[in-house]
Amino acid sequence: MLDAKPGTPSMGDVEGASRPAHAPADHPRVPKERVGVLVANLGTPDGYDYWSMRRYLNEFLSDRRVIDYPRWKWQPILQGIILTKRPFSSGAAYRSIWNESRGESPLATTTKAQTDKIAQRMKERYGDCVVVDYCMRYGNPSTRSRVAALVEQGCHRIVFFPLYPQYAGATTATANDQLFRALMELKWQPAVRTVPAYFEDPAYIEALARSVEHTYAATDPRPDILVCSYHGVPVRYLMEGDPYHCQCQKTTRLLKERLGWADTDIVTTFQSRFGPEEWLKPYTVEEVARLAQAGKKRIAVIAPAFSADCVETLEEIQEEIRESFEHAGGECFTYIPCLNDDDAHIDALARVIEANVAGWLD
Template sequence: MKKQGVLLCNLGTPDEPTPKAVRRYLAEFLHDYRVVSLTRWVWCLILHGIILRIRPAKVAKLYKSIWTREGSPLLAITQRQRKKLQIMMNDRFVEQEYGKHIPVEIAMAYGNPSIPKALKALKNQGCDRIVVLPLYPQYSSASTASIFDRVAKAMKQEFFVPEFSFVGDYHDDPLYIKALADSIKRHWNQNDKADKLLFSYHGVPERFSKGGDPYEKQCHKTTELVVKELGLQEGDYLTSFQSRFGKEEWIKPYTDATLETWGKEGVESVQVVCPAFSADCLETLEEIAEENKEVFVESGGKRYEYIPALNDDDAHVEMMLALLEQRLLK
C-alpha cells in the first residue's frame, strides 16, 4: 500500500514587505517563462535593467499596506487552509474506516515555503504517492502549468520519483460554485445587494486564449454557474479581468475600465468578487479593495464593496477535501 501525501500550492509572496525581499520575489516570479514568454535576452535586459530597479520599492509599499501580524495574508491564509484540511482529513481517513494518516504540506510557486522543500517534507514522511492541488480554480498556463513545471524540476535530480496525481482545475465543481454563491449571499444579508455584481478575475494576455489556454472560457463558466445559483438576470452582473501588466492586449473587459464606465454612467453601488483567488492577497486586498474603489468613487459611484475570497471558510476546505478524496481513495 502506497503512503500518500497532499501538496497544496499557491502563487507566492515576498518574505517581508521590503524592497530587498520584493526584488528577490519578483526576480523569481518574472523569470518564469510561463509568466513572461518574451525572448530571454531581451526580457532579462528589461527585467534587470529597469523593472527590478524601479518596481520593488513601489510594490513593497503596497505589500506593507496589507501586511498583518501573521505576515503575508496569502501565506497566513494558506497555512490556515492547510491546518483545517489536515484536521478534516484526519477525521475522514484516520478516525473513520480507512485508518491512515495522510500528511498535508503547503508550497508556493515563488518564494517560501518552496515546492522542493515541501516535497522533501512529504518524502521524509514516507510518501511515495502525492496529490498536488494548485489552489487556482481556473486552469492557466501562467499559474497551474507553472506548478507542474516546478514539481517536475524539483524531481529532476531525484533517483526515486513518487507517483503524482495533479488536479488541473475545479472551475465548475459544484461544491466550489456553491461555496462562492453562499459567500455572496452572506454578504448580501449583511450589506444589501448592490446595483451591480462584478466578477473580477486575474487577467492574462489575449494570446493565451488564442493559443489554446482554457482560462478565459473557464472564468466565464464559473460566472455563469454562480449567477445561476444566485438567480441573477443579465444586466445585474459582469465578468471582467484585472492586474494586466505590460503593453500587449489582455483579455477584456478590464476591471478598472469597467468600474470607471459604470461610475460615469450613474451606477451607484457595486460589489466585487474575485473567484480566481482562493486566498486574499495583494491583488484583492490592495488592487481591488482599495485602488479600484478609488476608480469607481472618483468616477461618480457611491457605494463600493469587496466580497472576500473563500479563504479558510469551512465550505471551501470541505471542497478541497472532496477533490482530494476522488484521488486518494483510488
C-alpha cells in the same frame, strides 16, 4: 516546517518509522507508507523591504510561463529597469496589507490556515494515512523542500493541488512544472497526481454563492451589480490555446445560475494588467468606472480566481479599483472576500482531494 534537501531523507527521524521485517539490525528504519497532499499557491515575498521584493519579483517575472518573451529581449528590461523600480512600489503595496503580528503576508497566513483545516478533514476521513503540507511556486516554502519533506515522511504517493480554480499556463501549469523539477532531483520518485482545475465544481460554486448571499444580506441597499474580477492574462495566450478565459466565463455563468440572477446582475472583468500587450477585457479598473457613469452607483466585487486574499485583492481591488469607481461617481463599493479558510471552501477543497486520492485511499 521541515526544509530538507531532496534525495537525502533522514528516515530514522520520522515518527512511526520501523525496520522492515527480517531486515538486519543495522538497516535504517523506514517510515510508514502514506499519501501526501501538497497544496500550492502562487507565492509571497519574505518581507516588503527592497531586497526581499527584488528576489521575489525576479523569480516570478523570470518565469517563462508568466512572461514568455525571448530571454535576450526580456532579461535586460527586467534586470535593468523593472527590478530597479518595481520593488519599491510593490513593497509599498505589501506593506499596506502586511500581517505585522506574524511577520508574513496575508496569503501566507491564509494558506497555512487552509492547510491546517484540510489536514483535519483528511485526518477525520483517513486517519494518519495522509500527510498534508503546502508550498509556494515563488518564494518560501519552496515546492522542492516540501516534496522532500513528504518523501521523508513516507509519502510514496503525492496529490499535488494548485489552488487555482481556473487553469492558466501562468498559474496551474507553472506550479506543475516546479513539481516536476523537484521530482527530477529524486533517486526514488513518488507516484504523483496533479489536480485539474475545479472552476465548475458544484461545491466550489456553492461556496461562492453562499459568500455572495451572506454579503448581500448584510448590505443595505442591495448592490446594483456584482463584478466578478479575475486576474488577467494577455489575449495572445487565449489565442494560443489557454482555456483560462473560457473557464472564468463559465464560473461566472454557473454562479449566476446558482443565484438565480439575470444577466444584467453580474459581469465578468479582468484585473492586474502588466506590460504593453492587450489583455483580456473588460479591464476591471475601467469597467467599474463605466458602471458608475452608467448609473450603477452601488456595486459589489468578488474575485473568484483567487483561493485566498492577497495583494491583488486586498490592495488592488480595495484601493485602486475602489478609487476608480468612486472617482467616476460611484457611491457604495462592497468587496466580497475570497473564500479563504471558510468552512464551505474547505469542504469543497476536501471533496476535490478525496476524488483525486481515489484508488490510493478508499
